[in-house]
Amino acid sequence: MKKDPMRYGGRPASAVPPDLWRPTDVDDLEPAAWAALKFPGSAAVSAGPGAGKTEFLAQRAAYLLQTGTCQRPRRILAISYKRDSASNLARRVAARVPDEAHRFVSITFDAFTKGLVDRFSQSLPGPWRFDDYEIEFPKDKEIRSFLTTLAWDASGPMRSELFALHEGRFLSDIVGAWSLPTDPGSPPATAAEFAAWSWWNAQYLRPPKPEVDFTMLNRLADLIVRTNPGLQRALRATYPFVFIDEFQDTTSAQITFLKTTFGHPGVVTTAVGDNKQRIMRFAGALEDAMARYRSDFNAKQFNLGWNFRSSPDLVAVQHHVATQLEPAIVQAISKANVEVGHVPLTIWTYNDERRQAQHIADWVAQDISTANRAASDFAIVARQKVADLEPLLAKELARHGIALRNDDTYYGKLRLQDVLKHDIARLVLGVLRLSAQDRGLPTIWTDTHALISRIRGDGHDAHSSRRASDHLAAFTAHLRGALKQHSVATTDPRELVNLAASIVDTDELEGFARSQHAGDEAEVVLSALAHRLGAVMAGETNWGRVFSAVSAEDAVTLMTIHRSKGLEYHTVIVLGLDDRQWWSYRKDVREAISTFFVGLSRAAHRLIFTCATSRARNGGIGELYRLLDVAGADEKHWT
Template sequence: MQRQANPGLVPVLDWRPTGIEDLEPAAWGALRDTGNVAVVAGPGAGKTEFLAQRAAYLLQTGLCPWPQHILAISFKRDSAANLGRRVAARAPDHASRFVSMTFDAFTKGLVDRFALALPPDWRMRHGYDIRTAPDSEVRTFLNTVAFSAPQTLAGQLGFQSGRFVPDIVGGWNLPETVPTDDAVDAVSYAVREWWRARYLRSGRAEVDFVMLNRLAELLVRTAPKLRRALRMTYPIVFVDEFQDTTSAQFSFLTSVFGEETAVTTVGDGKQRIMGWAGAVPEAVQRFTNTFDATTYRLAWNFRSSDALVELQHVIASKLDPATVRATSKATAEDGHDPTVLWTFSSGDREARYIADWIARDIADSDRTPADFALIARQRVKDFEPHFRARLAAHGIRVRNDDARFGKMSLQDLLKSETTRLLVGLLRLAHQPCGLAAVWREVSATLVRVHGAADDEAAQRRVGEDLSDLTTELRSWLQAHPASTTSAADAVRNLLDLVDSATLRRYVKATAPGEEFDLITGAFEARLETVLAGAVDWGAVFDEFESADAVVLLTTHRSKGLEYHTVFFLGIHGRQWWSLGSDRREGTSTFFVGLSRAAQRLVFTTDRSERTGPIAAFFAMLTEAGVPEIVQG
């Protein structure tokens, strides 16, 4: 029995938000606008919730009529998954018509499905491998090209290696036929040679996601039937974190959905911290001009207390003098200073004092270690030994989200849908009762893996298979104690039971860049680490996830997250050595880090000089009235 294709619709005037009390006035305006919309949403504005409510509104009222879909494009896999889950909770009867994926997943999927429709000059003969060239390789290529270029281009090929792929390759639309003569400009010559070296060569092609984007844009541009089909299937498109859009992504969006599609973007130029990866300047303004979009500015902050919002406004006004102070909708807690700057004489003293402070705060409240974050601009591994030792003395874990396992960061590994599935299966096998939420998540993932989303009979079979799988896995865990079992054996057995071939195909189709072997390799590496000294499997799984731990992470990895209390470590020149080369992006990074706090924000520094570019940060803190306390 399949689900009803077009469940009952709600009249537009009768529609109300689901799961929340209300929307702010600007959000209502953006939600009801059926044209192109640019939503400027600062920290804590609830942009994911807004997009979920807009999706529910369009689907439940029939403004996006069956069988058409809404396409939501995010830049990170976890953001795409989070939005998909939110829409499923807000509009469960219509969730199958909401497609949430990353830019890379969408463009790769087009190339994989329609590669034969590429113009003859660009068709692959032997498939491709995804590989991002390291900066050293790009530099070697540029040196070679500059040496071999025609005399007419002498001195014109001085491209920066770090900008070449995102800006130059990403900003070049592929022509239908590959130029064969050298009577071209420097950009066209260099990019053409790049494609010849990596793609238009004998054997398998090598591409990165910028190149896949360019191939997808060429494909849609030269196949009018495909473009019409995409626009008919997805008359409405959402793009999250729009301030991080690259030249290639903006070009693709314009080419594919520039007409006959209602595009909604959500972003905040003050949080543009991906310039190094090719994010275009003034992306929101560029979108409003190109798409003739209406701009709506959300003014409510649901995350941070009023005092923290005031601090955020001081920093935000340095990035955009016209910015309007947000209105805090969070309830402020009494009994502590919302912001403070602590100065320490050494790293060990800093870690000891903060560890003791966190332990006391947990003991005196209902907070858990996961309510605290240690954020730094970079090199968080330098902080880890001190904090791990000092917090361990209180029985508190530290989870370094930047730590590498195999070829993945711990943060990416733990957020991977595959990892969540595998850990969930292990937990259900180890503890058969009391994990209803884990069962639901694992079951929902397996339904997607086996393509049973719209077939209730198939879903029942998935549930039965899950029961059998966890029973068999439970027997294996009981026969193989954690203290004497290797990670390789545990992973091998788990993959044998879970139908890894089907899971591999699912990952390939839904998570480009997240290669199955890469995930399982990182999973095994993490498991091997936590098995050392393990007492039982339950402790292993707890340590693997470290869900109840103080998180240590960089500002870039903290984006989109929030914590009750944030310690912003290392406000000094050694951490912020690159501030002078790009003051705006450095200030945006500072803004992103400090705006993760909901109730308390503690900056830390040492006794080093406060001159040069870093002086601007201390001036901002002074302007915002942040007190400084010397802790010794």
């Protein structure tokens, strides 16, 4: 009997010939994207803001899966640095190749390394083996105290070298750069390695229960793979194709682990990043991770040159700032739809913050009214401390009936942005919204149905899909009846969240949470969602409005620039172009300009900088004002 490749592996009978393959859901790809997508070896893809890097990775996954280049049952591993990036990429691939989506594993870096440690800890060399551990995040003052004590106990040149170590970079640069030996043995001779060795002894080898952070988990995962050739071969055989997103933020520990695990001719890697958006230096990001990657993985460089987000005017502004980071960079080509009548770049100054909030609210309300825009078309971002800016802005926007959603706000142990983008929260909220409104939500139905199938590990055939659909319909019908019998005012938000979450088995939910994001627990996500639900239930009587208010999709978004990374809006207002918001500018000018670049490149059509004083031009960030002046910013002072 002839073997069925759909069952036994290899290339499926329905595989598309590579020369005939076409992208899904997009008209076409730019030439550089086509070249990188089809390149048979490892590739370093430079993708600036708006270049569509997530879309590129989704299309490359579709190409590898649909052409049979990634043969069954082998998989593609996609590693991201943020939860929402991993989830977003997984959703895009599932939408483009639903029948093969189970062979695409999208996960955060920390989740992948932690998963290896949790599963294979008993294979660690004897001195490193453990039964259990605790995750701790040491504060800078604790690390400084440790280094100071270590230095005073040392002598000669090592003492001064230990004193010179910086606590803020110690875990990433020192602990993360030290490859664990199979036997800790005696202390190393160099100051840096001695400090790392001493840290492991103090935190891991001596206490009753090891205490680790994610850098240490990374080092343990690296040791596991290095000392287990069978596991190393299995990982390379399972994942012959590996994607790494946001590679510019890679740390020394992470790139070393990648080389240990996947630095082999049998594995093809694709790293996507943009050095201009390297804003994680404080967390240990390498100075030039992409150059290190090209060297370590013998990767070919590809540069994506199209911008699908921003208008030609704003692309020109972005290019001017980008040349401060990469002088020889070629300007991107805007492929965005052009809207006429906009002043693309403006600086607004005010006499005080109250007038600033009032004018911004009035202007946003008028623009929504006259241009038929939604509140969600607007983002207000700041370098830091957005919570201090929220009260005035929320009050002034509320005068016009416009909501403000602060994505930086904590609910329980999670920030709102992380809650709303978590797959478990999306599942629960989807179930609640479908229960409150039995028709007219096809997108939410499709998304919730897909999440149930993923969490339960259902098959991908028509029978499994129909079974999940029937289960979702029956469950929401039952919950709809319960909602009709209980008022908003008398309902416990936590009980409601737990009820909606029971659409899947508790163990399945916990397992799914752990598999997606390192350190995550379903309980933490559900608790955070319940806190958010409780906050929006106050004073409301209609369940449909309550569940819509949880995600506040029709609201102006407020967030830090760091949290805006990867997002895009029609109009972006950057608050606080002054020394208070940018107090650390002189400490690291390059990172400050990179952060500035990330903030301004979120806008598609309009970019507005504001300052609640007219004296900021002559302060410590005068250079940023000069950049905007040369880029053609229009300036207005509002009294």
